[in-house]
Amino acid sequence: MTVTFRFSPRLIAIVLTIIALVLAIISWALVAYEWSLGVNNTYWVHEASTLFNVTFEGNVPTWYAVLLLLIAALFSFLIAADVRQSKSNWRIHWMGLTLLFLYLSLDEAAAIHEIFTTPTREAFETTGYLYFSWMLVGVPVAIVVALLFLSFVGNLPKQTKIAFFLAGIVYLTGAVVVESFGANLWYETGGIVTPRYTAIGGVEEFLEMFGVILAIYGLLDYLHHRVGTITLHFGETEKIEKEDSNEPSSLES
Numbered sequence: 001m002t003v004t005f006r007f008s009p010r011l012i013a014i015v016l017t018i019i020a021l022v023l024a025i026i027s028w029a030l031v032a033y034e035w036s037l038g039v040n041n042t043y044w045v046h047e048a049s050t051l052f053n054v055t056f057e058g059n060v061p062t063w064y065a066v067l068l069l070l071i072a073a074l075f076s077f078l079i080a081a082d083v084r085q086s087k088s089n090w091r092i093h094w095m096g097l098t099l100l101f102l103y104l105s106l107d108e109a110a111a112i113h114e115i116f117t118t119p120t121r122e123a124f125e126t127t128g129y130l131y132f133s134w135m136l137v138g139v140p141v142a143i144v145v146a147l148l149f150l151s152f153v154g155n156l157p158k159q160t161k162i163a164f165f166l167a168g169i170v171y172l173t174g175a176v177v178v179e180s181f182g183a184n185l186w187y188e189t190g191g192i193v194t195p196r197y198t199a200i201g202g203v204e205e206f207l208e209m210f211g212v213i214l215a216i217y218g219l220l221d222y223l224h225h226r227v228g229t230i231t232l233h234f235g236e237t238e239k240i241e242k243e244d245s246n247e248p249s250s251l252e253s
Contacts (some may be wrong), residue, residue, distance in 0.1 A: 009220035012214055016068065018208040023061045024202035027054040031198040037203045055182075055193060055201035057111050068212045069105035073098050074177065075219040082226065094150040113138055132183040135176055141212075142172060157216075157225065163218030176209025199207065 031051040034041055054061045107113055113134045115168035119131040120126065130136065145166065153164045182200040189197065 004112050007220060007224065009224055012220060013217040016213045016216065018211060019064065020068075020206055020213065022056060023064060024206040025054065026052050027061060027205075028195065028198050028202050032195045035045050035195055036082050053193070053198060053201075054205040055198055060206060062108060065212075066105045066109045067208055068209055068216065069101050069108060072212055072219060073101035073105065075216065075223060076101055079219065079223060079226070090152055090155065093149060097149070104212075105151065105198075127183045128187055129180040131187040132179060135180065142176075155197065157222065160218045160222045163214050167214035167218065170214060171211025174204045174211065178204040178207060218222060 011103055011152050012141040030045070030052055034049045037045060044061050049054060052061065053059065054224045056062075076098040082093050102148060102229040116137045117143060118134060120136050121131070124130075124133060124136065126136070153161055156164065177201060182197060182204060185194075185197050185200060
């Protein structure tokens, strides 16, 4: 069996962004509606709110966030496999990027970063904007990872490079900056999931998702120009076929 993929990076990015935005809006709307009901709130409204609340784990927004990261890991792996054949100096970085997306998907599903919250909060007695104290560990790690990939991203084609830089900025803005505002509100209210907190959480999660979507756009654009049509053969062989031999020399990464 042969499966051929033809894709528009921009269209795919737009569709993925719309889904992320809709999930954020649904999350806020259900929490706002639940609060408006007050003591008249029902079991089904509460369950629906929980199922779509972006500030919770193990629900629909979490599934979508994990899916986006897995998609990014898949496309990064396809590039790594193709670059490996060309003996590029950046093949290790492409595989490293694949592993990074895989880890982030695991962290999103299992909330691994939250393991550091309690011990760091107790050790440094954090409050307010640093109440979600995992950032004391996460931010230095993010800086180190960014430095390790800086030269790699700098050598990518212009459009891919821009997409990756924007992806990193947008993702970290949501994961660190906006989350710190949510942490402060959570600290002030004693851990109550208010419509305001959900709105902040919605912005945070949307920015994180949008950051990954920008990365997916960059990966798809790179694949589109480097490979052309992706053809998968299921059976004795599985490979990526180049659509033609007119491959730009700037895509050596």
